[in-house]
Every structure is written in structure tokens, then in C-alpha cells.
Amino acid sequence: xxxxxxxxxxxxxxxxxxxxxxxxxxxxxxxxxxxxxxxxxxxxxxxxxxxxxxxxxxxxxxxxxxxxxxxxxxxxxxxxxxxxxxxxxxxxxxxxxxxxxxxxxxxxxxxxxxxxxxxxxxxxxxxxxxxxxxxxxxxxxxxxxxxxxxxxxxxxxxxxxxxxxxxxxxxxxxxxxxxxxxxxxxxxxxxxxxxxxxxxxxxxxxxxxxxxxxxxxxxxxxxxxxxxxxxxxxxxxxxxxxxxxxxxxxxxxxxxxx
Numbered sequence: 457x458x459x460x461x462x463x464x465x466x467x468x469x470x471x472x473x474x475x476x477x478x479x480x481x482x483x484x485x486x487x488x489x490x491x492x493x494x495x496x497x498x499x500x501x502x503x504x505x506x507x508x509x510x511x512x513x514x515x516x517x518x519x520x521x522x523x524x525x526x527x528x529x530x531x532x533x534x535x536x537x538x539x540x541x542x543x544x545x546x547x548x549x550x551x552x553x554x555x556x557x558x559x560x561x562x563x564x565x566x567x568x569x570x571x572x573x574x575x576x577x578x579x580x581x582x583x584x585x586x587x588x589x590x591x592x593x594x595x596x597x598x599x600x601x602x603x604x605x606x607x608x609x610x611x612x613x614x615x616x617x618x619x620x621x622x623x624x625x626x627x628x629x630x631x632x633x634x635x636x637x638x639x640x641x642x643x644x645x646x647x648x649x650x651x652x653x654x655x656x657x658x659x660x661x662x663x664x665x666x667x668x669x670x671x672x673x674x675x676x677x678x679x680x681x682x683x684x685x686x687x688x689x690x691x692x693x694x695x696x697x698x699x700x701x702x703x704x705x706x707x708x709x710x711x712x713x714x
């Protein structure tokens with residue numbers, strides 16, 4: 457399917473979504489968000505896509521925030537509807553692993569998009585921040601919540617109140633991104649990470665995500681119960697039998713996702 461604001465391809469298990477609005481530094485408008493949601497929905501049951509990668513077109517911007525022209529016209533009712541916030545929650549809970557390949561500016565809604573992905577790999581040119589207070593608003597697509605969970609309350613308050621834009625190395629140091637790669641090696645690094653994930657049991661990947669996400673939003677004991685139940689499900693799976701057999705037989709496991 458052709459999209460107006462995206463380039464989409466799937467190859468060797470990796471589905472890549474490229475935000476393609478270079479004229480506005482890949483800013484995110486409502487139509488772009490709707491298109492990303494449509495791609496993800498189509499890939500849910502597509503066994504040819506095991507890992508999803510999101511990147512921006514060109515080599516200067518991942519996504520430079522929300523479309524300010526649209527933002528200027530938004531009302532209290534738009535804020536209460538919270539379309540972007542709701543979509544990022546869907547992305548965070550997406551059943552397949554997601555990787556943000558941050559190839560330049562990831563500001564405002566673009567930074568919030570990256571934070572909603574499971575893994576964030578930054579190019580050496582990446583710049584990240586939540587400068588919404590400069591516009592008289594706050595990060596409203598999960599930024600106030602996810603940033604604090606990733607980097608800690610103190611650093612999140614500092615970044616949001618000052619509108620600081622940090623480079624890739626600082627983002628790595630504080631835990632906002634998980635890896636930094638030279639820009640010309642960014643997709644190679646993303647591919648290596650994706651292939652490492654795809655070598656694992658897909659049911660185990662899905663349930664590991666679920667256990668981590670659920671545990672972060674509850675107390676330790678409830679999280680441990682979720683972990684125990686997820687493990688119980690996996691102990692009944694064919695993937696578990698295949699994985700243990702392959703280890704003992706010193707061969708590569710052939711997981712089937714069941």
C-alpha cells in the first residue's frame with residue numbers, strides 16, 4: 457500500500473517505517489500518525505515482519521516534533537481526545553519489538569515517539585529534547601511520564617523545564633537511548649540488534665515485553681506474579697521444547713512462535 461507521508465518496506469523479518477516529510481523535518485501531523493497506525497495494524501498478523509524499525513527520511517531529522525501549524529489550531533477538546541498520546545500508548549504495547557533509529561533531531565512529539573519504542577538507537581548526529589514549554593504547552597504525548605521513567609525524575613524535570621536539547625552521547629549517558637552509532641553505520645547497528653532479537657523465541661520476546669511493561673506500572677510483587685504466569689505459559693510452548701533441545705544438541709533453534 458502506498459502512503460502519502462511514509463515509506464514502508466519489509467525485508468528479512470524487519471519492517472521499516474520511514475517518516476517521509478523532509479520539507480518539515482519529518483514533523484508529525486495527524487495524517488502521519490494515522491498512517492503509522494495503519495502500517496502497524498497491518499503488520500500485527502504478518503509473520504514476515506518480526507521487528508519494526510521507525511526512522512526519518514534524510515540524515516538530519518528523525519521527527520522534529522508535532523506539526524506546529526496544526527498545533528496552533530488545537531483546542532481543549534483536542535487535548536482531551538489525546539490522539540497522539542493514545543497512539544503512543546498503543547505503540548508502547550505493540551506485540552512485536554520496536555526500534556527507533558534516531559537519525560537526527562527527535563524533538564517534542566518525535567522524542568515522545570522514540571520513547572514509545574522498545575529500543576532507541578541513536579545516530580551520532582542525534583539531538584533529543586522536549587522543548588514544548590517554549591510554545592506555552594507541556595509534552596502532552598507521554599513525555600512527562602516516559603522521560604521520567606527512562607532517565608529519572610530529576611533529569612526529566614531539568615530537561616522539560618529548561619527545554620534542553622541533548623546530543624547522542626548525553627542521551628546514552630542518562631539512559632534515554634540504548635546505543636549510539638556513527639550515522640553511516642546506524643541502520644547496520646539497528647539490523648544487528650533486530651537480528652539478535654529475531655534469533656530468540658518470538659513468544660518469549662512478546663511475553664518478556666509484557667512482563668517488563670506491566671511490572672513498571674505496578675508494585676514489585678504484582679510484577680513478579682505476571683513474570684511467573686508468563687513463564688508458566690512459555691513452559692507449555694513448542695518454542696520452549698525446541699529451544700532447550702537445540703541448546704542440548706548444540707544447534708541453532710528453529711522457533712515457530714507457538
